Amino acid sequence: MQCFIVGVIAGHAPHDVIxxxxxxxxxxxxxxxxxxxxxxxxxxxxxxxxxxxxxDSILNAGLRRGKANKPINNWHIxxxxxxxxxxxxxxxxxxxxxxxxxxxxxxxxxxxKEPAQASNNNNYDPQIC
Amino acid sequence: xxFSPYRLYDSAARLYRVYTEWMSGEDAWSMxxxxxxxxxxxxxxxxxxxxxxxxxxxxxxLSSDKTNISVxxxxxxxxxxxxxxxxxxxxxxxxLSSHAFLLATLLPVPKFVHNNKWMKGVLEACLIHQxxxxxxxxxxxxxxxxxxxxxxxxxxxxxxxxIASYIVDTPEAAMLAAVGGKMSPITMATYKxxxxxxxxxxxxxxTTLAQLAAAASKADPSDxxxxxxxxxxxxxxxxxxxxxxDVPLSCPSSFFNxxxxxxxxxxxxxxxxxxxxxxLGPAEVDFRFSVLQPIMGFCHFKEGISSLKQVTGQTx
Numbered sequence: 001m002q003c004f005i006v007g008v009i010a011g012h013a014p015h016d017v018i019x020x021x022x023x024x025x026x027x028x029x030x031x032x033x034x035x036x037x038x039x040x041x042x043x044x045x046x047x048x049x050x051x052x053x054x055x056d057s058i059l060n061a062g063l064r065r066g067k068a069n070k071p072i073n074n075w076h077i078x079x080x081x082x083x084x085x086x087x088x089x090x091x092x093x094x095x096x097x098x099x100x101x102x103x104x105x106x107x108x109x110x111x112x113k114e115p116a117q118a119s120n121n122n123n124y125d126p127q128i129c
Numbered sequence: 130x131x132f133s134p135y136r137l138y139d140s141a142a143r144l145y146r147v148y149t150e151w152m153s154g155e156d157a158w159s160m161x162x163x164x165x166x167x168x169x170x171x172x173x174x175x176x177x178x179x180x181x182x183x184x185x186x187x188x189x190x191l192s193s194d195k196t197n198i199s200v201x202x203x204x205x206x207x208x209x210x211x212x213x214x215x216x217x218x219x220x221x222x223x224x225l226s227s228h229a230f231l232l233a234t235l236l237p238v239p240k241f242v243h244n245n246k247w248m249k250g251v252l253e254a255c256l257i258h259q260x261x262x263x264x265x266x267x268x269x270x271x272x273x274x275x276x277x278x279x280x281x282x283x284x285x286x287x288x289x290x291x292i293a294s295y296i297v298d299t300p301e302a303a304m305l306a307a308v309g310g311k312m313s314p315i316t317m318a319t320y321k322x323x324x325x326x327x328x329x330x331x332x333x334x335x336t337t338l339a340q341l342a343a344a345a346s347k348a349d350p351s352d353x354x355x356x357x358x359x360x361x362x363x364x365x366x367x368x369x370x371x372x373x374x375d376v377p378l379s380c381p382s383s384f385f386n387x388x389x390x391x392x393x394x395x396x397x398x399x400x401x402x403x404x405x406x407x408x409l410g411p412a413e414v415d416f417r418f419s420v421l422q423p424i425m426g427f428c429h430f431k432e433g434i435s436s437l438k439q440v441t442g443q444t445x
Contacts, residue, residue, distance in 0.1 A: 002397055003427060005405055008417045013408040021401055028393045038145040052326030063404040078299050079396040081313050081323040086387045088328060093154040093386055098219050099294050101390040104192040104211055107230035112209050116198040
C-alpha cells in the first residue's frame with residue numbers, strides 16, 4: 001500500500017499534499033536501510049524539512065479529520081515528534097531497523113503463545129516460564 | 130558478536146561515516162574510549178572514560194508489550210519482558226530462527242478496583258516500574274560493578290551491561306519514561322509541540338529525576354494520589370522511582386530508539402493514508418487501487434483501501 005500511494009494519488013490530490021506525502025514516504029524508506037552514511041543523513045533531514053514546509057497544505061485542505069469527519073486543525077501526533085529524534089538516534093546508536101518490533105512480536109508467538117496453547121488454560125504463568 | 134566499538138567510513142579518506150550496528154554509533158564509542166586513548170590521541174572531542182580500561186560493553190535490549198494469549202475464548206493477556214543483546218550482529222539478531230530474544234519475565238497485568246480511572250493508570254505504572262526494578266536488579270549490579278562472563282571462545286571478559294534499547298510502543302514508552310500521557314518520552318515536547326519542525330531538547334534521566342525530587346519535597350511519595358498531583362505539574366506520571374533511576378549509562382532519552390513498525394508503518398496507516406483518502410474521496414481511491422496491476426510479493430487491494438479496519442505491517 002505504501003509503495004503505490006504516491007502514484008495512486010498523483011494527478012488528483014493538490015500538488016502540495018502530494019509533495020508532503022511523498023516526502024514522508026521518502027523519509028520512511030531511507031531510514032530503513034541497513035547502512036546509513038553521512039550523505040544519507042543529509043537527505044533524510046532534507047525530506048523531513050520538505051514535509052514540514054508542505055504540511056500546512058494538508059490542514060488547509062481539511063484532510064486531517066477526526067471522528068464524524070470534522071477537520072482537525074492541529075498536528076498533535078506523537079509520532080510526528082518522534083520522527084525528529086530519528087537522526088540523532090542513528091548517530092548515537094546505529095540504524096533504526098535493528099530495533100524493529102516485528103521481531104519481538106514474532107518472539108512473543110514463539111515464547112508465549114505457543115506454550116500457552118500447549119497448556120491446559122489454567123495457571124498460565126508457571127507453565128509458560 | 131561485536132565486542133569493541135568502531136567507526137566505519139566508506140573510504141580511507143574518512144570523508145563519510147557509515148552507521149550500521151549499535152557498535153558503530155557514537156554512544157558505544159564514547160562509553161568505551163579509555164583514559165589511555167585520551168592521553169595518546171589528545172583529541173579534544175574525546176570524552177573522559179566512563180568504563181575502566183579493558184572492560185567489555187554488553188548492551189542489553191529489552192522489549193515488553195502486551196499480547197493476547199487466548200484464542201477465541203476469554204480475554205487473557207500476558208505482558209512479557211523479552212531480553213536480548215545488542216552486541217550480536219544484526220544479521221543474526223534480526224533472524225527469527227536464531228532465537229535472539231528470550232523471555233525474561235512475565236509482568237503482571239493487574240486489574241484495580243479503585244474508583245478513579247486515572248488512578249488505575251498511575252497504580253499500574255508504579256507496579257510495572259517496581260517489578261522491573263526487581264527483575265532487572267542483577268542487570269543493574271552488572272552495569273554498575275561489572276561482571277566476569279565468558280565469551281563464545283571461552284575467554285573471560287569484564288563486562289558491563291547498560292541498557293541499549295527498549296523496544297515498546299508509544300504509550301508504553303511514555304509510561305516507562307515516567308512521563309504523563311500526551312508527552313514525548315524522549316524529548317521535552319508536550320503534545321502541543323508535536324508538529325514542530327525541529328528537535329526538542331532531550332528529556333534526560335537527570336532532568337526527570339530532579340523533577341521527581343522536587344515533587345517529592347512537596348508531597349509524600351507513599352501518598353500516591355497527592356504525589357501524582359504534584360508530579361503532574363512537571364508533566365510526569367506519578368512514579369516515584371522509575372526502574373532506570375540507578376542504571377548507569379542508561380537514560381530514557383537514549384534507549385527509546387525509533388521503532389520502525391509502530392512509529393512509521395502504523396503512522397502511515399493511521400494518518401497518511403487517511404489524508405489521501407480524504408483528498409481523493411473513498412470511491413476514487415478504491416478505484417485507483419483496484420486497477421493497479423497485481424505484482425508478485427505485494428498486496429493487491431481488489432476492494433480498495435478505504436474500508437480497511439486494522440492494518441498489519443505486511444499490508445502496509
